[in-house]
Amino acid sequence: MAISSDVKPTRMELKRTKARLKTATRGHKLLKDKRDELMRQFLLTVRENKALRQKVEAGLQEAMASMGRASQLMSPEILEQSLLCPKQGVEVELSLKNIMSVNIPEYVFRTRTDAAEDIFPYGYAQTSGELDEALEALSLVFQDMLALAQAEKAMQLMAAEIERTRRRVNALEYVMIPQMEETIRYITMKLEENERSTTTRLMKVKDQILQEAHEFDY
């Protein structure tokens, strides 16, 4: 690993790297915990999402089938006309839920009128019963569609966050931390080396001094 070139083997540098390693290790542990918990939540959401999607797809299929029957029994113009001016209106309010630092939308949905029969924007004279059935089925399945939207968005956002967190964990685990450990090892060895060379130098100097002293005697 390329560290030796840009690291000064000093005590100060060693101390700093050790502190950084400590922070990195701690960060790694925290991020790992975050990833695990996110993953758990994510899998719950996925499961919910899957169930909801199956329900919605089945429900919609049924509603569409009724709609198909209705469109065969009625002329397309009348069908079009009957649905042209809806009595009902829908608004969505958005609140945020925070799961492990991921902001997830929660939809609260409000209809303009409370009456259930307001989903039929026509008089019953010209339309077939199949159309009523289709709309009823649709309004039933719509509740699930809303929940599906919420689960699906949550799933996407969480997937993105998990991906990010996983990258960070891996970068710390396989790059940053080994690199710092390497640096620490390098500095420690260099410092020890210096120490040894100082010792030998001192011994040498001492020998020389002694030698001179002895020569003086003669």
Added chain:
Amino acid sequence: MNYRIAVIGDRESVMGFRALGLDVFPVEKEEAKAVFSGLVKAEQGPPYAIIYITEELLRPLRAEISALKDELIPAVIPIPSKDGTLNLGMEALNSAVERAVGTNIL
């Protein structure tokens, strides 16, 4: 703040949603792109929190939709059309799992 819900797809599949009070946009495949980006921008009125889209339109709009994946709004949700499901919704689910886990574990 209030948001709206849009449904976009072929005429027959989305017509019914109009009665529920959703904003319905019947489109042909060719114009889908323009209509969809118009929905995302939502220049008039409150923005759309959810856009339901029939599975037939997913493929031509793939680039636009995946750009919105990490945004909070709108949520783009595929729904089956009158001709039945193409299983693209489930595919989207699997790809999200793959993105998070690294492999498909389902």
